[in-house]
Amino acid sequence: MEGSTPTVDPGLAAALRGLADIVLPPPVSMLPQTWAWAVLAALVLLVIAFALWRWLRYRELNRYRREALSALRLIEQRIGAAQTRGTALAAVPVLLKSTALAVWPRETIANLSGKGWTGFLDAHSGGPVFPTAAAHFFEEAEYRGPAVLASVPEAEAKAHIAAARHWIEAHHVRS
Incomplete structure (x- = not known):
């Protein structure tokens, strides 16, 4: 039995040929989808910029x-x-x-x-x-x-x- 290849059932081979690849959905965008997220991001950036400005000012004053x-x-x-x-x-x-x-x-x-x-x-x-x-x-x-x-x-x-x-x-x- 060595060297013999298994025989493929013709019905199974036809079913396998009829299968299609899985269709993946498009990747999810990392950009905010609503204006509220954009406003929140802008506020966070403003807070970080203000904190950095205060720290630099404190450092210069001292x-x-x-x-x-x-x-x-x-x-x-x-x-x-x-x-x-x-x-x-x-x-x-x-x-x-x-x-x-x-x-x-x-x-x-x-x-x-x-x-x-x-x-x-x-x-x-x-x-x-x-x-x-x-x-x-x-x-x-x-x-x-x-x-x-x-x-x-x-x-x-x-x-x-x-x-x-x-x-x-x-x-x-x-x-």
């Missing part, structure tokens, strides 16, 4: 914070060495003042010093940001020279940097 934090990181790297600690600590109050000048009018910021300056910093941070030692440092740092500031212990200097970082990150700008 660019000064990123720049100040970057400068503070550079200052913080110089705190570790005793020979550069004084100049680094002298740069921290200058950085805070230039950060404040980026968003508040010069007339408001430029003449502040001492307790008025730390009061301003606390008032715009939502509460007291600076511990007593840090507040005292920021009140008097601009009147001390780098030689005097170099004698500040490293741990205390890092605490002052942390207070400055917290203010830069958390201060509130009221319109």
